[in-house]
Amino acid sequence: MTVTNQPCPPEALQDLRRSIDNIDAALVAMLAERFRCTKAVGALKALHKLPPADPARETQQIARLRRLAEDAHLDPDFAEKFLNFIIHEVIRHHEAIALESAPHPSSP
Numbered sequence: 001m002t003v004t005n006q007p008c009p010p011e012a013l014q015d016l017r018r019s020i021d022n023i024d025a026a027l028v029a030m031l032a033e034r035f036r037c038t039k040a041v042g043a044l045k046a047l048h049k050l051p052p053a054d055p056a057r058e059t060q061q062i063a064r065l066r067r068l069a070e071d072a073h074l075d076p077d078f079a080e081k082f083l084n085f086i087i088h089e090v091i092r093h094h095e096a097i098a099l100e101s102a103p104h105p106s107s108p
Contacts, residue, residue: 031086038090062083
């Protein structure tokens, strides 16, 4: 969508904001689906006593996301910051899942 093909500024602004709202809704839905998947990963890691973080995978994912950002003409630094935020949240969830699934000492 370009601003120049709109009949008047208020309508153009309304159209652009409607598009932004739709994109935000899609982003939230995609993030929710991503976290459903990472929750399953956390449960699998906890079951097999694997560490919550996987630095090698994280490095690969950051490099991959930076390439995708460049291809999409998005600032790769911004994309990396965004992914790092998600990774930290995922690790926090994996740590919580590991704690929940750890055997608890019996009470006397």
